[in-house]
Amino acid sequence: MGGSTTGAPVWAPLINSGWATNTCEVTVLLSLRKRPSRNHCAVAPRAVLQLWWLCLGLTTLLALGCAANDAKQQRDYAKKITVTRAALVSAGDPDSLAAAALLARWPDDGGITGLPLIARAAAEAPDRPDLTWLYAQFCAQNQSCDFEPVLMHLRSLDPKNGVAWIEPLSRSATSVDPRQNRTRLAAVASAERFDVYLNSIVAHTTTAIIKTGTMDTPNALASVLGLAVAEAIPAYTQLTSLCKGDALNDPHVLDDCRRLSAVLRRADTYISEMVGTAIAKKVWAEGDPEYQNALSALRTIHYRMDMELKIDVNQWNEEFASRYLQLLASHRTEQEVGLAQLMGAGISPDPPDDWKDPHAE
Numbered sequence: 001m002g003g004s005t006t007g008a009p010v011w012a013p014l015i016n017s018g019w020a021t022n023t024c025e026v027t028v029l030l031s032l033r034k035r036p037s038r039n040h041c042a043v044a045p046r047a048v049l050q051l052w053w054l055c056l057g058l059t060t061l062l063a064l065g066c067a068a069n070d071a072k073q074q075r076d077y078a079k080k081i082t083v084t085r086a087a088l089v090s091a092g093d094p095d096s097l098a099a100a101a102l103l104a105r106w107p108d109d110g111g112i113t114g115l116p117l118i119a120r121a122a123a124e125a126p127d128r129p130d131l132t133w134l135y136a137q138f139c140a141q142n143q144s145c146d147f148e149p150v151l152m153h154l155r156s157l158d159p160k161n162g163v164a165w166i167e168p169l170s171r172s173a174t175s176v177d178p179r180q181n182r183t184r185l186a187a188v189a190s191a192e193r194f195d196v197y198l199n200s201i202v203a204h205t206t207t208a209i210i211k212t213g214t215m216d217t218p219n220a221l222a223s224v225l226g227l228a229v230a231e232a233i234p235a236y237t238q239l240t241s242l243c244k245g246d247a248l249n250d251p252h253v254l255d256d257c258r259r260l261s262a263v264l265r266r267a268d269t270y271i272s273e274m275v276g277t278a279i280a281k282k283v284w285a286e287g288d289p290e291y292q293n294a295l296s297a298l299r300t301i302h303y304r305m306d307m308e309l310k311i312d313v314n315q316w317n318e319e320f321a322s323r324y325l326q327l328l329a330s331h332r333t334e335q336e337v338g339l340a341q342l343m344g345a346g347i348s349p350d351p352p353d354d355w356k357d358p359h360a361e
Contacts, residue, residue, distance in 0.1 A: 087212035097121035099205035129157040130197035140168040162191030189259035194267040196232040203328040217321040268333040303351035
């Protein structure tokens, strides 16, 4: 069913470039855009499941019947998606249109069906930065769509958000102007945070699907999660490629990369925060306090993700999904939602001294 997947061939360049040394960091540092796969059940590696958002979406779908890889179940799910999408389009409100755009990515059609839907949603709710960003992501997948005006509007809506200064989805890695990337790096480094509005996108679109009556809360949430991640998460190469190797010999680049690291670590998703910690390890010497702080932060992230994973895989039902949806709607960041879950389950948010990080280098 819909989800965000990656494969080993995609990881190889990251390992070879020195950006990551284990599968967890490889998954997080993937600079290529993740695209939905028709059969992610067959190709989703264990490393992908280490990411909280991806894991929740994929593992719940597996629990809902995907693991069986039964052709009839696949057909039944496709029919349900079609019926749900039609109901969402008929409803016509911005959240329903955005949800229909996401569901149009299963099976993947390159964003062709979803683009006019998300364009309508953003036009009908011009004050919604989450829908504007989602529109920019869809727009960037279509050569005929100019995403720069969309980003300019996002900057006016959320001027302190660095995500509004990057190219949503690199249409071609070879077409990106290095000078443009350098400008984008400086702009993002001057921001206060790096938000992709994932909580808002998931909460609003899932609620819209539930209102159609075609899916219960666990199914609606599971259907949205992987697709929302695939659309909301940008390509990081335009930033990370400038923050390594000889480029860091330029003091201006080094300063921007250090500030970029801090901005990403104030992001609203684990994946952006982890990219920020990875950059910190590149731009600070091992003896610097900032380097050690990054290591400590990464250990805490790994711990919390692992603890959240254990909670959710064991408790995926209507009550839990509804409660989780409420947390998404009431918190800006994925990290805040995770913290609330851990506290609610009576689990310490800080790793014990004797906790062994399975993802440590």
